[in-house]
Amino acid sequence: MGEKSCEIEERVGLFERKEVRKRGVYKVFASTIFAAICFIWVYRFRNIPYDDDDDDDGRYWYWLLLFMSEFAFGLYWIITQSVRWRIVYHTPFKHTLLNRYDEQKLGGVDIFVCTADPILEPPMIVINTVLSAMAYNYPSNNLTVYLSDDGGSDLTFYALFKASIFSKHWVPFCTRFNIQPRSPEAYFATQNYTTNFAQEWLSIKKLYENMKRDIESVVANGKVPDDARKQHNGFSEWNHKTTKQDHQSIVQIMIDGRDKNGVDEDGYGLATLVYMAREKRPNYPHHFKAGAMNALVCHHYMYIYIYICMYIYLLSLLMCLVQIRVSSEITNAPYILNLDCDMYPNNADIIHEVLCFFMDEVKGHDIAYVQFPQNYNNLTNNDHYANSCLATDKLELAGICGHGAALYCGTGCFHRRESLSGTYFKDYLPNKDTNPKREDKRTVNELNEASKALATCTFEKDTQWGKEMGLVYGIPVEDIATGLAISCRGWKSIYYNPERKAFLGVAPTTLDVALVQHKRWSEGMFQVFFSKYCPFIYGHGKINFGLQMGYCVYLLWAPMSLPTLSYVIVSPITLLRGIPLFPQLTSLWFLPFAYAFVATNAYSLGEALSCGSTIKGWWNLQRMRLIRRTTSYLFSFIDNITKKFGLSQTNFVITDKVVSEDVQKRYEQEVIDFGNSSNSIMLTILATVALLNLFGLVGGIMRIVIMDLGFTSSSQLMIQIMVSALVVMVYLPVYEALFIRTDKGSISSSIMFKSIAFISLGCCLAHFI
Ligand SMILES: O=c1ccn([C@@H]2O[C@H](COP(=O)(O)OP(=O)(O)O[C@H]3O[C@H](CO)[C@@H](O)[C@H](O)[C@H]3O)[C@@H](O)[C@H]2O)c(=O)[nH]1
């Protein structure tokens, strides 16, 4: 009986949690790899060549380096098991939700779109995201879209102004014909002319193209024409002195959902649309994206702050006045969706699904946020920059979910408002008033002015913003640190990867941009590891050990550069010098090395294929992994160290979202674009590693063939030959870019000469060890 009622209770929930079964086989397999790793450690430890003094060729040091590397690889492998041990998926039941609740009572959603630069992030991309967010299948009076413009640019404002007009046609078009995706650019690019509503299709497309032409020409000129300025009061906020780094706070409500004029062409209400550029002054740190997010989140808390002050200082009679003010905020919706400007909503029904998680009567109250994977709409078939992380999205993040949490990835994440403000779960009192649409009598102008005060530089001074409240400051991956902090305050979170992708963004299309992005990520994550937020310390006793380890899979990207680099340098150098470092083929000790290598790679290939990758895609991933580890991660490791000594400061290099035609063409042909690198030192290292392994491989083979080494000596060098051969195979496109290609995306000869100089210097030095 008890069992039965339990089953019904499961079914009446708004979502279901399912653990992937049959992981037993995997666990046995993983144990065999673990055994192999242990054997490798034992072999290294027992055979340290102390007494190799007959010819002092530095074998001891090379050996030690490999030992440390293998130790690190092994430990890292163990850490990665935490995200594969218990894989959990969630399914929401949105029909149950809609049957059970009146849609109007579901609660408001505030959508924050962040942009930072009208050149790197073209306003057309930004407004496509805004328009698709406005077109969600959700009651418009409960939907507000805020655009946070860290660029403080009137070009972006102009684009948003145009978009606000276009939305009056676009939103009803979307709902009338129930189309997807609702980003106009993506829609017109992928959905062909349809005969069902040909007339409307053509006319809306024309409207869109006119708007696009206007915006693009204004952006190209870099100046909003005077007649356009007259169309909206908001333009008066900009004058000739306004710059990106120096301007007052600007808040403009572009569409007021309460207003009679805030309706679409069919007479239905539209979502409220707000433009916001927080104040920026040269002397105040602005904390990049985290600062932008906090300026948006804080609306609500400013009032709570006033509320508390007044409570203490004023007569209780005044209380009701204050309360009126608290409840008469701009929106103060209970849920917040956070989006990067290039991540457009691709699934118009997703809000209902997310609310299933938050509103589940039994399991929903402790969920702080629901994170979606980062997906892209511009990937090539074999994804040659390995931008999509298929296995990460399908398995690893679901594996972290097995520990009751999700990684907050900065975009495509729905938050419960309180969880972002630093509230501990134990102190959380669910707000029963889910319909925050206030009966606010203030005019748009009054609201604009009131909100400006909340977006000033000084507002956060001496407060807990960026520390205990809001998104964490001072770390380039504010998202990861914030998510961890929320989990440690007792909240749960959910990772949800629905069939139809919820959001699509723009992936980097050149190697340079891809590496810079990974540098920022790995740097930020390693910084988290070394900050007070280190999961093992900060999370101790608050989150389970598996989750602490799960975080480290990502936080430790940067230091993993060192063992990888040691491997791909030591192996060719010792080949050139004929120093054996591995067991020979006939020795039993050869087995653990071979097994660990073959088993982990075969598994990773199988995993990638089962997650929808191609063989070539997997191969590309191996190349990118090696490139990232030897460049981006290395530099972020070094930068982290220099930062510790105060030699450099946190920075946030924005990912470039524009591409020239030439670059786009190479991208579509899956040809790696090495060119135009702002960071030629990364390319030099890349070329050095590639050439060194080529020389090592050739040198090693020649040594065996020409010097006619006996079987024993040559088989002792076999693993080193294989390591270098693998690097050479993975790096084939690098040699092509060095020696064959002549296009703009190839590697310049000056870089080649620099690397050859490096190698010669390195080999000379190696002789002195
Ligand atoms: O001073 C800044 C810098 C950036 N941004 C915005 O932050 C977002 C992410 O920047 P982007 O350059 O596209 O970085 P990505 O590497 O693509 O971003 C990922 O990684 C970041 C952390 O490194 C997270 O903040 C992002 O949400 C996540 O998508 C963009 O919308 C920017 O407009 C700001 O609002 N203010």
Ligand SMILES: [Mn+2]
């Ligand atoms: Mn981005």
